């Protein structure tokens with residue numbers, strides 16, 4: 001049977017801003033998802049990158065007296081360094097300034113044009129430069145941009161248009177026939193009403209600046225940033241030259257994005273693809289926004305959360321765990337050090353960290369740290385309960401990950417951590433150890449507890465790769481957790497006997513309140 005494929009993407013980030021928690025959030029979520037899919041046996045592909053063209057970058061570079069490409073080169077390394085330090089396992093990083101991307105944009109433009117969907121016109125409307133968006137009169141709020149509240153300018157320029165209006169019905173039909181296409185449901189309803197109001201043709205070129213991909217055949221125009229940027233999702237999987245990779249991974253299983261850029265992904269992008277005769281992504285999932293201690297995050301408030309600093313201070317895994325556990329994916333959330341420290345102390349130090357150290361400490365004390373060899377795994381109530389709980393957890397986590405419900409997946413894993421902690425409490429190895437006649441039962445209990453830890457190590461791995469790896473290492477597993485597959489957890493007893501374990505220091509030392 002051919003291996004199932006899975007393709008997930010983040011938005012590509014603008015290079016006129018430095019990375020913050022909002023960027024890290026999407027990227028960490030996609031990373032957890034792709035690692036999960038790999039451990040589930042999929043051939044999974046993960047794309048991220050940077051959005052480097054457009055007026056904002058051109059302006060920012062001019063203000064610093066540098067070339068746009070130099071600015072992009074500088075900022076792009078900040079993203080790449082951050083992703084490395086957060087253990088992001090992307091397979092490809094697309095920069096919209098790379099030749100392969102230009103080739104891809106030119107080709108999709110050509111196909112859309114060939115289909116009769118591009119015409120030259122004049123564009124006039126209210127333009128918000130910071131947001132690079134034209135607004136209609138009635139979208140403005142007291143004359144200002146409805147997104148950022150800054151003043152807009154009346155702007156007219158010659159422009160190529162894309163006949164988006166032509167795809168209104170096809171798009172609506174697609175949304176109706178594919179209830180999974182736009183998630184969460186509340187967002188889907190927003191898009192349906194927007195499309196029903198009527199789609200206007202879309203201006204897809206600009207003459208007012210030059211930092212972009214020239215329109216094929218008319219280099220006075222550059223291609224509108226969103227037409228350029230959205231195309232990264234196919235560039236990243238080989239469009240148009242590498243047909244094998246492209247047909248392997250496209251259509252994407254999910255584009256993960258923030259709620260502010262849903263319209264571009266759920267309306268513009270699908271209509272471009274329909275026109276170009278390419279399949280639509282299977283799902284677009286819009287997550288919520290983070291505020292910081294109750295306030296909107298902004299440079300002027302000076303409250304921008306730097307993910308690298310958080311990871312350095314509290315640990316990469318603690319940061320990854322926090323952002324995915326704290327808030328249901330799709331809803332808005334609030335970041336505070338207090339909440340982060342609370343999660344670390346209760347879930348990571350108390351529940352998980354304690355469990356690992358108490359099990360390995362007992363194994364050290366009673367069996368010299370060597371995983372016992374057992375003939376059976378026991379049929380007592382707690383033994384069976386724990387085995388069933390692992391099977392149920394695997395099934396529940398799988399359902400949650402299909403819905404991108406990271407917080408529920410983690411809750412389910414932590415319920416299992418609770419089951420294992422109770423297993424140790426009820427089987428009381430310290431009592432068994434006092435009675436030589438019960439040595440066999442003690443072996444069984446210690447084996448089972450370690451075997452449960454093997455499961456936990458692999459289950460947490462997608463979310464917290466370092467922790468998962470470390471749990472497996474301490475258990476003396478012959479392979480790193482990176483190579484683990486959930487399939488191996490379906491049968492109880494995969495932990496090799498006689499392995500030498502290591503207790504090690506606390507996985508998550510408690511942190512005093514900030």
Ligand code: MSP
Nearest residue numbers: 011012013014022023051229230257258259289290
């Ligand atoms: N370049 C475009 C995306 C093009 S995709 C074809 C862009 N870039 S961005 O850098 O401004 O934003 C990228 C992502 O960061 C968006 O998904 C946005 O929702 C997310 N976030 C920005 N601030 C955020 C928060 N405060 N909280 C959560 N996510 C936030 O848009």
